[in-house]
Amino acid sequence: MSNEQTTRDNRERFTYKDDDIIEKPFNWSQLSRLFNYMKPYKKQLLPVIIVMMILGTATRLAIPAIIILAIDEAIEPKTGDASLSKLYMYAGLMLLLYVIQWAANTYRIKFTNVIGQRVIYDLRQDLFRHIQKLSFRFFDKRPAGSVLVRVTNDVNALQDLFTNGVVNLLMDCVQLVGIVIILLVWNFKLGAAVMITVPLMFIVSSALRKRIRFAWQDVRMKQSRINAHLNESIQGMKVTQAYAQEKANFTFFKHINGVNIQAWNRASALNQAFGPIIEVTSAIGTLILFWYGSRLIEQDAITVGVLVGFANYIGNFWDPINRLGQMYAQLLIAMASSERIFEFIDEKPTVAELPNANKLASIRGDVTFDRLVFEYEKGRPALRGISLDVKAGQTIALVGHTGSGKSTIMNLLCRFYDPNEGAILIDGTDIRNVSIESLRSQVGIVLQDTFIFSGSIRENIRFGRLDATNDEIVKAATAVDAHDFIMSLPDGYDTEVEERGNSLSMGQRQLLSFARALLADPRVLILDEATASIDTETELKIQEALKKLLAGRTSFIVAHRLSTIRNADRIVVLDHGVIVEQGTHEELMRHGGTYNGLIEAQYRFLSA
């Protein structure tokens, strides 16, 4: 163990892997991929926005030209006579241009907001749809909080870019090019002189860009850690409080919160550095303008109007450059976020469907495990060659020490993971050759940790089959003996339960999950029996419910209760990923092997 590890302090009790360090160069194809999200709205809204953009930019470019004309033709014309009427005319014209500019900008912002919101909506939908398709392996590696942050923070980070960012960027670019052309055409020498500092500014600022990009990526990563920890803390709050570990937990939170602020400050300081660079270059540019401009006036090469107009254009010239600098930072933030979003969207489900996968036809329920080998992590096999033949309608109890591979077999049967070697056949068909939906709709699973969603009891049962009628729901609940307890709740089937079903007891949650499974009516049922001890009356109820649930289907039970085990047609005993014994309860007891040991240990425990 390294020195660093041994001296690890309390703050690092919990470790979160740095979530996806992405260090790729600025990715133009990704930017265009992002902009593809705007395509559906191209016809509908883009023409309006483009017209507004042209109007806004054209008026902005025209105003200094009017100032030049007003000075040179109305205030100080070469003929010598100032003309008040001309001045009024130019002032009126300017007023009109300002009004047009204001109206164009207002409408443009309104429309871009609409597009921005729709794009964000679509992107979030895509991301969520894809996350739902990802396999268990993906979620094994990632804390829920870090997944959450991509759908919330990272998508939000793109909001500014899509609402006004892109359009502002285009407008600023057009404005810049427009000003450069106007200045060079109006007076090439003076125009070139004032812009001499621009390349210098680009050289200095380009050095900053890379650092800014990485700094913002770092911020996102740190935020992701906060979310991961927060999510875990909230879910594990009861344990934290039960062990009075709030202080230690808070210290760790303070640590990651502080690290996040530091990262943010660093990124923001780098961002701020753009401002002074531009201010200094703009000041030098203005200095050159007045110094060189006044010499040109002395030589009669330009008029006062041109100098004032140039000053105006130059003012308008640095503004967009400054904004482009900020916009670049915003673009970098958006790029960092979009990289993280696309990284998820591009993640291929490890359990993939064959392109030509057929639906699994209605099954009888024969299940064959053929020499299954599986490892979650390389080099640590959880299953080392499992072979088992199960006839339709049989109940198989899987028993064995903790970590022996019982749940893993079930995970493979549902295709939450695919085996490294071997195959699982249902009615002779390899489950990898059929569509996942058709498989899972016929293979039901009731997990040990029954998940109850926030919503009504009725909706929770209906989760088994969304088109079930209310009568069918009541029938399923009655069959598993859950009806009485449901009716004793304040609003019966309409009683709202909290997320995870915290307001229900363990036994009640289990009965609900049985009702849900019964409603789904799968031909093959997997049941990871809850280990928590419950009172004898509930135990009896659950056993009765189980009988009804299992009747007529092929069932696999990761069994912990003796009563469940005894009722099984066959008991399969696992040890370190291999089947060491199988048979009925009596056969295995007579055999006096691992099973016998397990049962005796349970008795010793109960009678102790």
Ligand SMILES: Nc1ncnc2c1ncn2[C@@H]1O[C@H](COP(=O)(O)OP(=O)(O)OP(=O)(O)O)[C@@H](O)[C@H]1O
């Ligand atoms: N998601 C996972 N990632 C990595 N290893 C895992 C994962 N799930 C299980 N394992 C490992 O695989 C082995 C088999 O685990 P499995 O959950 O199948 O055991 P089990 O017999 O169901 O245990 P229990 O009775 O405690 O539920 C164990 O060594 C476990 O540490």
